[in-house]
Amino acid sequence: MTEYKLALVGFGGVNRALAQLIAERNERWKTELGFSLKIVGVTDLFLGSLINRQGLDAASLAGLPAVKGALAQLPGGNALALNEVVIKDSGADIIAEATFTNPVDGEPATSFCRWALESAKHVVTTNKGPIALHGAQLKALAQRNHVAFEYEGSVMSGTPVIRLARQLLAGSTINGFEGILNGTSNFVLTRMESGLGFTEAVEQAQALGYAEADPTADVEGHDVRLKVVILANELLDAKLNVSDVRCRGISTLTLDDIDQARQNNARWKLIGAATRQADGSVSASVEPRLLDNAHPLASIGGATNAVSFNTDLIGTVTVSGPGAGRTETAFALLSDIISLHQAAAQNRE
Amino acid sequence: MTEYKLALVGFGGVNRALAQLIAERNERWKTELGFSLKIVGVTDLFLGSLINRQGLDAASLAGLPAVKGALAQLPGGNALALNEVVIKDSGADIIAEATFTNPVDGEPATSFCRWALESAKHVVTTNKGPIALHGAQLKALAQRNHVAFEYEGSVMSGTPVIRLARQLLAGSTINGFEGILNGTSNFVLTRMESGLGFTEAVEQAQALGYAEADPTADVEGHDVRLKVVILANELLDAKLNVSDVRCRGISTLTLDDIDQARQNNARWKLIGAATRQADGSVSASVEPRLLDNAHPLASIGGATNAVSFNTDLIGTVTVSGPGAGRTETAFALLSDIISLHQAAAQNRE
Numbered sequence: 001m002t003e004y005k006l007a008l009v010g011f012g013g014v015n016r017a018l019a020q021l022i023a024e025r026n027e028r029w030k031t032e033l034g035f036s037l038k039i040v041g042v043t044d045l046f047l048g049s050l051i052n053r054q055g056l057d058a059a060s061l062a063g064l065p066a067v068k069g070a071l072a073q074l075p076g077g078n079a080l081a082l083n084e085v086v087i088k089d090s091g092a093d094i095i096a097e098a099t100f101t102n103p104v105d106g107e108p109a110t111s112f113c114r115w116a117l118e119s120a121k122h123v124v125t126t127n128k129g130p131i132a133l134h135g136a137q138l139k140a141l142a143q144r145n146h147v148a149f150e151y152e153g154s155v156m157s158g159t160p161v162i163r164l165a166r167q168l169l170a171g172s173t174i175n176g177f178e179g180i181l182n183g184t185s186n187f188v189l190t191r192m193e194s195g196l197g198f199t200e201a202v203e204q205a206q207a208l209g210y211a212e213a214d215p216t217a218d219v220e221g222h223d224v225r226l227k228v229v230i231l232a233n234e235l236l237d238a239k240l241n242v243s244d245v246r247c248r249g250i251s252t253l254t255l256d257d258i259d260q261a262r263q264n265n266a267r268w269k270l271i272g273a274a275t276r277q278a279d280g281s282v283s284a285s286v287e288p289r290l291l292d293n294a295h296p297l298a299s300i301g302g303a304t305n306a307v308s309f310n311t312d313l314i315g316t317v318t319v320s321g322p323g324a325g326r327t328e329t330a331f332a333l334l335s336d337i338i339s340l341h342q343a344a345a346q347n348r349e
Numbered sequence: 350m351t352e353y354k355l356a357l358v359g360f361g362g363v364n365r366a367l368a369q370l371i372a373e374r375n376e377r378w379k380t381e382l383g384f385s386l387k388i389v390g391v392t393d394l395f396l397g398s399l400i401n402r403q404g405l406d407a408a409s410l411a412g413l414p415a416v417k418g419a420l421a422q423l424p425g426g427n428a429l430a431l432n433e434v435v436i437k438d439s440g441a442d443i444i445a446e447a448t449f450t451n452p453v454d455g456e457p458a459t460s461f462c463r464w465a466l467e468s469a470k471h472v473v474t475t476n477k478g479p480i481a482l483h484g485a486q487l488k489a490l491a492q493r494n495h496v497a498f499e500y501e502g503s504v505m506s507g508t509p510v511i512r513l514a515r516q517l518l519a520g521s522t523i524n525g526f527e528g529i530l531n532g533t534s535n536f537v538l539t540r541m542e543s544g545l546g547f548t549e550a551v552e553q554a555q556a557l558g559y560a561e562a563d564p565t566a567d568v569e570g571h572d573v574r575l576k577v578v579i580l581a582n583e584l585l586d587a588k589l590n591v592s593d594v595r596c597r598g599i600s601t602l603t604l605d606d607i608d609q610a611r612q613n614n615a616r617w618k619l620i621g622a623a624t625r626q627a628d629g630s631v632s633a634s635v636e637p638r639l640l641d642n643a644h645p646l647a648s649i650g651g652a653t654n655a656v657s658f659n660t661d662l663i664g665t666v667t668v669s670g671p672g673a674g675r676t677e678t679a680f681a682l683l684s685d686i687i688s689l690h691q692a693a694a695q696n697r698e
Contacts, residue, residue, distance in 0.1 A: 021662075032520075033519065158521075158662065163517055168513060170687055171382060293648070294651075298648065304645075313676055313679075313680040314506070314674075317509070317669070317671075318668070319513075320668075320669075327662055331520065346695045
């Protein structure tokens with residue numbers, strides 16, 4: 001029986017949901033998945049940090065009050081986020097990185113990933129920043145140190161996308177993809193189809209907790225652009241930077257546009273896409289596209305996300321599912337750990 | 350570099366497409382997939398049989414004229430389908446079984462699978478009969494003989510379904526599924542939405558090659574029922590027999606039904622479904638269901654297939670793609686071989 005020691009970096013909704021899953025399911029994972037998880041460290045900018053190499057109680061962590069420095073109230077806890085110490089010196093085998101996405105330079109998450117990989121610790125992350133901005137370097141670093149670097153949750157939370165394409169479509173060539181990769185903007189478009197104006201629809205998304213106080217990253221396509229870079233580099237072997245992706249959001253769409261589309265049996269969707277060109281280069285974009293209602297992405301409504309892969313041997317394969325959510329994203333981290341466990345088993349035997 | 354020796358059992362469209370893929374791609378598979386394939390035997394009721402342990406030319410096989418006993422025209426060929434000899438004594442490591450589906454007793458395909466597994470040869474198959482009718486026994490037989498028994502293509506051709514659920518959703522519990530699992534009946538329903546009567550829509554499906562001369566198995570749900578048994582037993586750990594699945598087809602749906610649905614923003618779809626009940630038992634059915642247009646399966650049009658998995662940790666995940674096609678189904682066989690190669694590598698190391 002393998003027991004992985006886990007350090008949680010960033011203790012917001014996602015890693016808290018992971019702690020909750022560990023509290024509830026660790027026992028059955030032993031038989032179902034062949035491993036169990038022991039949390040040996042936690043660090044969070046707001047909550048502070050805590051290390052216990054003997055293992056922390058997952059249920060207590062999951063129920064930790066969300067007040068500044070809360071980890072300092074636990075035995076051995078510290079009001080400061082001793083990130084580097086938790087990552088390098090908590091005895092963890094795996095770092096679960098789930099801090100905020102910084103779309104400018106990917107920090108501090110990129111440094112967290114780098115410290116972990118340099119210390120030969122596996123990294124599982126849901127953070128788009130390090131992958132979109134520094135993915136190639138971090139993957140190379142992981143390879144040099146013979147550890148896993150997995151990030152299924154960086155696109156469409158726990159809905160399998162990266163692994164579906166990489167593992168299950170292996171043997172078929174992916175020539176491109178189109179996706180609805182942001183739930184907030186898709187929710188706004190769906191509400192506009194019910195007659196709500198753009199501003200009212202955004203307000204409703206904010207009221208429901210889908211959209212942030214500043215919805216720019218969602219509605220202007222910046223969030224989708226990061227995901228397009230991740231998928232294009234991963235699935236099409238592209239070497240795109242964020243600035244290589246043309247990006248236009250949905251804020252200029254009017255109710256008239258939506259109505260006119262409906263009259264033509266079509267719908268506006270914010271589509272992130274990339275295509276391999278004849279010369280081998282990859283072109284990528286984020287833009288509102290008018291999709292015929294028969295298009296596999298036209299019917300993806302509300303906060304659901306989806307991506308269609310265009311392949312040479314089996315045509316178009318589409319997967320849809322949640323694009324966000326705490327437990328859904330925590331499942332992505334779990335699926336990353338399952339994947340690295342299988343790879344490790346392969347290397348051990 | 351691993352070279353697998355392959356015997357093709359049943360040489361209709363699917364295994365012919367596999368031979369064509371081998372002819373075109375074997376070289377690049379060595380680097381991309383880590384193995385190559387050598388065809389050492391072929392057998393087909395209509396075409397006869399042929400063995401060459403040194404390897405047969407895949408391109409010549411793919412181009413074989415579709416005339417009775419054609420394999421007898423090649424050096425060493427026989428006008429008779431020497432199935433047992435080809436399966437047991439051609440020196441094959443893997444048997445690719447792609448004969449016709451017999452929904453009554455699964456024969457002769459089940460015997461072909463049994464002979465292969467008993468001889469400790471891996472089996473990859475696209476045939477619903479052996480899995481739906483004798484899946485548990487054949488799986489046990491494979492396990493006893495330490496060989497793989499893979500059948501991704503038995504449901505939705507090359508679109509990943511079984512492996513998606515089993516591998517990528519591992520860690521989350523699947524509590525049920527709903528699927529559009531027959532392209533012909535879905536094509537007929539889609540055409541009826543354009544105003545065609547049931548009979549005319551079936552005729553059009555026949556003219557386009559979607560429907561057989563006798564469309565009963567497709568439109569009455571019998572084909573879907575086999576797939577529901579396969580998925581329920583595989584993903585919900587059910588022990589269903591075909592007769593456990595309530596089955597009703599689409600032949601009683603009228604244009605009035607279709608129209609009335611449209612007026613209510615809904616659509617009739619032939620849905621194969623299974624659900625785990627509170628007592629742990631699994632109930633399954635095939636029937637026309639009225640789906641609200643917002644349902645993830647409502648927009649699946651034409652010959653496309655799709656299945657939605659209901660999970661505990663990530664809600665509903667849906668995958669859609671081709672449900673038939675020669676190359677699409679041959680890809681399923683290839684994906685099975687990729688999977689058994691990975692498992693074999695794991696056991697070897």
